[in-house]
Amino acid sequence: MNIKTLLTAAAFLAPVSAFAGQGGPDVDLYGFAGYNFLELGDGFENVEPEGVDLGLRGKVFLGNSGLFLGGEYTYSDTDTQFAGSKLSYEGNEFRLGGGVLLPITPVFRLGGYGHYVNQEVDTRFEGFTATGEASGYDVGALFEYDATPDIQTYGRIGYMSLSPDNDESDEARATGVDLLAGLSFRISYSLSLFGEYRYTHLEDDFNEQDYSSVRGGLRLTY
16 A cells, blocks of 8 residues: 555545544444455456455534535555466545435435545556546435344445546546445444445446455444
8 A cells, every 4th residue: 555545544534533523523434444356348358356455434424414524435456367467456446525314214314425536546567557547426325224223234326427537538438336235233332343345337438347345344433
């Protein structure tokens, strides 16, 4: 993980910690690590690297309105063998936005969200490195269901649209679905363990990619 990765994570954590330390809005913060599977294809050849990912995700609620500010940072490092050499991908994904999450029943909450999304990927092969960057948005719906006082299921389903920073044409714009589903188990008043699955499918007129990850970690709520 490079210094840019660490600075990005620190920049995300700083405002969240500040709100919590002042006894302000409720905070819901996740720290995760997992294993991911990536499939990339251009219609002629597919590569399927595997590797690790880790990151942070959080929401800061604005009083009792149901409105929240949110962000997410994911770092991924995957590799595979291609033409007898190691092919690796190092990715940094950053999301920032907000939304609303409202109670439908005492144990079920439903809402929506919108994020600005930025992705940067370094591709390394036979001593050469190519960097690609894309940005766009992610919008969708989310839910939380308290199965018991200590067990919660949660998820989101969204639509993502990203354009390369050097080519914003319709042909180069990648669009698709972004899904997340998980379960958390409370082990103390503010600390929970969680496991989750993420799936993202994006395609443009020339390329297609599937990203899936199984991961878990710690969740703080206060």
